Amino acid sequence: MVGTAQAVSAFATAAIVFVVLLIAGSVVVSSLTTDALRPVRMSGHVVKRWSGYVLMAVGSWFLLLAVLPNPILGS
Numbered sequence: 001m002v003g004t005a006q007a008v009s010a011f012a013t014a015a016i017v018f019v020v021l022l023i024a025g026s027v028v029v030s031s032l033t034t035d036a037l038r039p040v041r042m043s044g045h046v047v048k049r050w051s052g053y054v055l056m057a058v059g060s061w062f063l064l065l066a067v068l069p070n071p072i073l074g075s
Helices: 004-030 034-041 044-066
Strands: none
Touching: 034 044
């Protein structure tokens, strides 16, 4: 059984790791040159197309969960 102090320590550690990763990610993105970002900009229309399909699939899944009673777990 996990004590209160251990739980607080785990959440604090997770928060610190999240902040460090967020800062590291922002530093990496800001250090990219325009040459490295050019392929991303050129393929933007493709990303928009498949992200729309992903969004429709997720929306359909939520509608399925709302309509059917326990479609995955059964009764």
